[in-house]
Amino acid sequence: MSMATAVSLRNPAALAPRTAATSEGPLVRWLLTGIVAVFLGLFLVLPLMMVFASALAKGVAVYVASLREPEAWAAIRLTLLAAAIAVPANVVFGLAAAWAIGKFDFFGKSILITLIDLPFAVSPVVSGLVYVLLFGLQGVLGPCLAAHDLKIIFAVPGIVLATIFVTFPFVARELIPLIQAQGNEEEEAALTLGASGWQTFFRVTLPNIKWGLLYGVILCNARAMGEFGAVSVVSGHIRGRTNTVPLHIEILYNEYQFVPAFAVASLLALLALLTLFIKSAIEWRSKQQPAGLEAAANQEGPA
Amino acid sequence: MSIEAVGITKRFGPFTALDNVDLNIPSGELVALLGPSGSGKTTLLRIIAGLEFADSGTVRFNGSDITDQSARERRVGFVFQHYALFRHMTVFENIAFGLRVRPRSLRPAKSGIDRKVKDLLSLIQLENLSHRYPAQLSGGQRQRVALARALAVEPRVLLLDEPFGALDAKVRLELRRWLRQLHDEIHITSVFVTHDQEEALEVADRVVVMNQGRIEQVGAPDEVYNYPATPFVYRFLGNVNLFHGRIDEGQAYLHDAVDQGRGTNLEGNTTVYVRPHWLEIRRQPNDENHFRATIKHINSAGPLVKVEAVSEWGSPVHIELSQERFRDLQLTRNEAVFVTPKEVKVFDDEPAA
Numbered sequence: 290m291s292m293a294t295a296v297s298l299r300n301p302a303a304l305a306p307r308t309a310a311t312s313e314g315p316l317v318r319w320l321l322t323g324i325v326a327v328f329l330g331l332f333l334v335l336p337l338m339m340v341f342a343s344a345l346a347k348g349v350a351v352y353v354a355s356l357r358e359p360e361a362w363a364a365i366r367l368t369l370l371a372a373a374i375a376v377p378a379n380v381v382f383g384l385a386a387a388w389a390i391g392k393f394d395f396f397g398k399s400i401l402i403t404l405i406d407l408p409f410a411v412s413p414v415v416s417g418l419v420y421v422l423l424f425g426l427q428g429v430l431g432p433c434l435a436a437h438d439l440k441i442i443f444a445v446p447g448i449v450l451a452t453i454f455v456t457f458p459f460v461a462r463e464l465i466p467l468i469q470a471q472g473n474e475e476e477e478a479a480l481t482l483g484a485s486g487w488q489t490f491f492r493v494t495l496p497n498i499k500w501g502l503l504y505g506v507i508l509c510n511a512r513a514m515g516e517f518g519a520v521s522v523v524s525g526h527i528r529g530r531t532n533t534v535p536l537h538i539e540i541l542y543n544e545y546q547f548v549p550a551f552a553v554a555s556l557l558a559l560l561a562l563l564t565l566f567i568k569s570a571i572e573w574r575s576k577q578q579p580a581g582l583e584a585a586a587n588q589e590g591p592a
Numbered sequence: 593m594s595i596e597a598v599g600i601t602k603r604f605g606p607f608t609a610l611d612n613v614d615l616n617i618p619s620g621e622l623v624a625l626l627g628p629s630g631s632g633k634t635t636l637l638r639i640i641a642g643l644e645f646a647d648s649g650t651v652r653f654n655g656s657d658i659t660d661q662s663a664r665e666r667r668v669g670f671v672f673q674h675y676a677l678f679r680h681m682t683v684f685e686n687i688a689f690g691l692r693v694r695p696r697s698l699r700p701a702k703s704g705i706d707r708k709v710k711d712l713l714s715l716i717q718l719e720n721l722s723h724r725y726p727a728q729l730s731g732g733q734r735q736r737v738a739l740a741r742a743l744a745v746e747p748r749v750l751l752l753d754e755p756f757g758a759l760d761a762k763v764r765l766e767l768r769r770w771l772r773q774l775h776d777e778i779h780i781t782s783v784f785v786t787h788d789q790e791e792a793l794e795v796a797d798r799v800v801v802m803n804q805g806r807i808e809q810v811g812a813p814d815e816v817y818n819y820p821a822t823p824f825v826y827r828f829l830g831n832v833n834l835f836h837g838r839i840d841e842g843q844a845y846l847h848d849a850v851d852q853g854r855g856t857n858l859e860g861n862t863t864v865y866v867r868p869h870w871l872e873i874r875r876q877p878n879d880e881n882h883f884r885a886t887i888k889h890i891n892s893a894g895p896l897v898k899v900e901a902v903s904e905w906g907s908p909v910h911i912e913l914s915q916e917r918f919r920d921l922q923l924t925r926n927e928a929v930f931v932t933p934k935e936v937k938v939f940d941d942e943p944a945a
Contacts, residue, residue, distance in 0.1 A: 474674065477676065478677075483667070483745055
């Protein structure tokens with residue numbers, strides 16, 4: 290295969306020819322594009338602009354002051370802390386789960402895959418309640434925890450646990466299909482060449498899944514910082530102590546402090562935009578990589 | 593390094609992949625494991641490599657038991673069917689991998705690794721592609737890189753799983769001749785798996801014919817081809833016609849028309865095998881030793897002309913003849929001819945098919 294063909298295989302889906310037979314007339318095309326544009330404008334762009342407009346309604350000075358206010362600042366720090374614990378924990382969990390599911394056959398594998406999806410399926414409020422029932426004062430483990438002076442519910446550990454729970458499918462779901470598709474052969478090759486388990490993981494497996502992993506981390510992080518329902522149940526809304534950014538926004542809003550509410554909300558909106566940008570960059574980048582080339586070439590069948 | 597497998601049995605669930613297999617491979621030989629899919633040949637290769645472990649049995653390298661050693665400890669070179677090159681590494685890095693992952697005390701210096709990889713690159717004639725990624729190589733080039741990568745660690749034996757299976761016909765032919773030459777130069781004990789009898793017969797010093805988890809025959813290419821031990825070997829190593837036959841007083845009869853005049857101890861009904869090129873087409877009957885057939889199809893593309901005919905008792909017959917003979921006879925479709933078997937094969941312990 291020449292270099293030119295290899296490159297043309299980069300993204301077979303994107304380069305799939307649109308033949309005359311499968312394309313529609315200009316009227317249909319404009320109509321469909323128009324519907325999508327109106328929909329996006331009304332439900333996405335307009336609200337997003339409203340967030341920033343309301344946040345800056347009383348000028349930049351008020352905006353900055355709203356963010357520097359101690360309770361807002363405490364909420365930001367708590368959100369960063371929760372994400373800083375939840376994301377690495379889910380990277381480890383996601384890698385382990387994807388590895389186990391992708392590389393081995395074992396009893397209960399399909400049940401495990403279903404369980405990983407559970408946080409997507411169940412309402413976040415219910416996940417929060419489960420923790421309250423488990424760790425709360427009247428909960429199953431409550432007396433035991435109280436005896437050892439450990440506080441989980443209405444405290445930071447509860448918020449971290451709830452965040453981990455609602456975000457744990459992200460990394461695993463991203464990696465499972467990737468690892469399954471790649472199979473065992475490269476690892477087997479590394480093994481016969483004398484590599485140890487760790488060498489195989491860091492030199493062969495990880496480079497092959499790094500873009501998928503990063504993608505999962507980005508999505509996981511966005512969710513960890515934005516989570517409302519589950520955290521709301523376990524947090525107790527103690528100002529300056531157990532309020533995360535989304536909870537703080539709700540409180541401000543309920544108190545009719547619109548400018549500070551939207552100022553803090555604009556942080557989450559910026560995070561969302563940043564996440565989308567990084568996600569697109571990763572997608573673009575992973576297609577430029579030789580690993581992407583290889584995957585595309587393999588889909589075309591053996592050369 | 594000789595390889596010895598004794599009493600190897602391997603099951604996958606209810607399926608028996610290998611059934612008490614014994615195999616002895618002398619040092620320095622190039623051996624083919626030949627068989628149809630599901631015959632257990634790849635499983636046997638992977639058990640020798642340590643990528644799969646037998647349910648029972650022993651594997652020895654040079655007489656020492658390595659059954660419980662991992663693939664990492666066995667120091668085998670393994671070439672995978674789909675190459676399994678590290679896709680995020682260049683050709684150079686792929687070949688260097690086995691040297692770079694060695695423990696510090698055994699790892700060659702950087703200059704040593706460079707020299708070794710350059711030597712291997714020149715061996716596989718890809719010096720100027722060392723900075724390419726696997727995706728930027730053709731199938732044949734990838735296969736050669738996979739081979740160089742396996743050889744870089746100076747393996748004790750070289751194992752190749754369907755090494756030419758994924759290549760197109762012309763590249764396959766070139767590459768297998770190249771492998772044969774390479775083996776003649778470096779004399780490393782090598783085992784390759786194939787389902788292509790032509791490939792096995794052309795490349796290997798010795799062919800191991802496998803079927804349904806057992807070894808049917810082991811021998812030099814001419815031995816297994818000319819003296820097949822079982823009907824399976826005879827059928828697998830080339831096209832063949834099967835006829836109902838009868839043996840009466842040491843004479844083999846095809847159907848009941850043709851006297852084959854071939855001595856055997858067997859009596860009664862049997863299956864008679866005839867290779868297509870041992871059937872001769874004539875326009876005139878040849879004493880008693882012939883049967884009648886009608887020509888149905890002629891394919892004269894290639895070195896041999898392939899004729900499909902229907903015998904007088906209604907079964908299809910494949911015949912091969914030289915282009916020269918074909919021109920002399922001037923055969924046409926739907927023509928009635930006489931067919932004389934010049935050489936037939938009967939297996940002593942086989943009832944009629």
